[in-house]
Amino acid sequence: MKNSTNLNEHYGLFTATTMIIGIVIGSGIFFKSDDVLLYTGGNVMLGVALFCIGALSIIFGSLTITELSLRSIKQGGIIGYYEEFTSKRIASAFGWFQTFVYYPTINVVISWVCAIYLFSLFNINATLELQVLIGALIFTFIYVLNALSYKLGGYFQNISTVIKLVPLLLIASVGFFWKGATPQIPADITVITKSDVGLGWLAALAPIAYSFDGWIISTSIASEVKNPKKNMTLALIVGPIIVLFVYLMYFLGLNQMLGSEYIMSTGNLAINIVGDLLLGSNGFTILMSFIIIAVLGVINGVSLGSIRMPQILASKNMLPNSDAIKEIHPKYEVSLKAVLISYFITLFWMIMHYVTQKTGVLNGSDISEISIVFSYGCYILLYIKVLNMKRRGIIKSTFKGIICPILALIGAFIILFGSIITNPFYVICFILFCSFVCLIGYIYTRNKK
Structure with a gap:
């Protein structure tokens, strides 16, 4: 078995960037646009403004985290940043949250x-139980x-990212530029x-936070990226900017074609008619196929x-039985024990997701939205650390050391507040x-010890 410190550098700038774009741009923008319009009362320009506010958290958050990535010598992406710039115990706390929640x-x-x-593509009226089974x-x-x-x-990450940008x-x-009548x-x-x-x-900030989330996940492969200080920095800057541009253009284009009232009324089904309007009778099938590939990405x-999180924590002795978990398989070049741990935790949460959807206790939200909100609260520690580094003269740039972290903090606090008011009791729980x-x-x- 290989030791965890001998990880090879598999990925380049393109994969690191497409991982950010590929994770952030996915299912969220397709099935959260109607939620944004509902919360804004159908006000499209207010929705655009909220997308820009949400972008504060990802664009300026990534620029702020970049200052840490440039100065970090620890492995493990954001876990390494917490370990190096706050403490190992706080890094372990955040690592457990990321791994188990x-x-x-x-x-x-x-x-x-x-x-x-998938069921929509094949026109199957599936029960929640069947949806959960196929999802698993x-x-x-x-x-x-x-x-x-x-x-x-x-x-697959590279290919799916390119494909998902098509629709x-x-x-x-x-x-x-649509000039036709709304359906x-x-x-x-x-x-x-x-x-x-x-x-x-x-309250629209909760689904927007969901739509923008995922950029931080790319830091988990930082140790496997070629020339990480250069490539991860560029990826954390270029990726979020591309995401915001695509989101705004899509949101405006969708509303121009269908109208806000149609989108609010039909909800997640609004996307179904777009394919037919653009591509004719088979348009829905073609467009939905692209969307499914996007979500798979x-x-x-x-x-x-x-699957790398348990191995990252084990490499830092932050999990029980770390010596066994951190071993890298010589053929597959990943810790198979870490894969199994991650898989069974995910399986457990699929059961919990079924329970929350069946009972409706989250009032239209889901378990992922709440964990995303909590993660934004955790990033605040790193943003404050960057401000302190500027105060101590470690960071010279006013833009990078003051403006970026302050805007990232504002974005994080806005998302926290907006998310809590959607469902105060269960979100706080x-x-x-x-x-x-x-x-x-x-x-x-x-x-x-």
């Missing part, structure tokens, strides 16, 4: 959405793919008209990061649960 909750929800899209089979396949061949996982850019480019809302669907929502638009990117997981990781490493 963040990655798996995102993975199960996206896999579930992918299953829904989907992420199982992706786990096997990445465990057996890191090259296949990387190639987005098509809708963005054609829809932006009629089907008679069997309740019409939702534009309205004044007051401060209710703040997200699952692949999240899984690629997730889940945040407390995430804090408890962090506490376990903190105590475990504190008690280690």
Whole structure:
């Protein structure tokens, strides 16, 4: 077995960038656009403004994290940043949260959405139980793919990222100049008209945070990126800017084609008619096929990061039985024990996702949205660290050392506040649960010699 310190540098700048774009641009923008419009009362320009606010967290957050990546000598991406710039115990706390909550909750929800899209493609009216079962089979396949061949996982990430941009850019480019009449809302669907929502638009920040999340996952492969200080820095700058541009063009194009009332009324089904408008009678099948590949790319990117988390923690002795977990298989060049740990945790959260959807306790939200909100709260520590580095003269640039972290902090606090008001009781309960997981990781490493 190889030791964890001998990881090869497999990935270049293109893969690091496509991993950011591929994870961030995925299912969220396709099935969260109607949520944004509902919370804004159908006000398209307010929705655009909120996307820009959400971008504060990803663009300036990534620029701020870049200052740490340039100065870090620790392996493990963001876990290494916490270890080097705060403490090993805090790094362990955040690592436990990412391993046991963040990655798996995102993975199960996206896999579930992918299953829904598959049933939609074949016009099958599936039960929640069948959706969850197929979702579990989907992420199982992706786990096997990445465990057996890191090259296949990387190639699939690159290809799926390019493919997923096709429907987005098509809708963005054609829809932006669309001059046709907006479609009629089907008679069997309740019409939702534009309205004044007051401060209710703040709740739109939760689905927007979901749509933008994922960029930090790319740091989990930092130690496997060629020339990481250069390539990861460029990827963390270029990737988020591309994401914001694509999102704004898609959101505006979709509203130009369908109208906000049609999107609000039909919800996630709004995308179904776009294919027919653009490509004719078979347009829905073609467009949905592209979207499914796009979502599979997200699952692949999240899984690629997730299976490495137990190994990263084990390499730093932050997990029980670390010596066994951190061993890298000489053929597959990944820790198979880490893969199994990540897989069974994800399987557990798929069951929990089924329970929350069946009972409706999250009031239209899902477990991944809440864990994403908590993660933004965790990044605040790193943003403050960058401010301190500027104060101590380690960072010379005012833009990089003050403006970027302050804007990243503002974006993080806005998302935290907006998300909590969507469902105060359960969001706060889940945040407390995430804090408890962090506490376990903190105590475990504190008690280690």
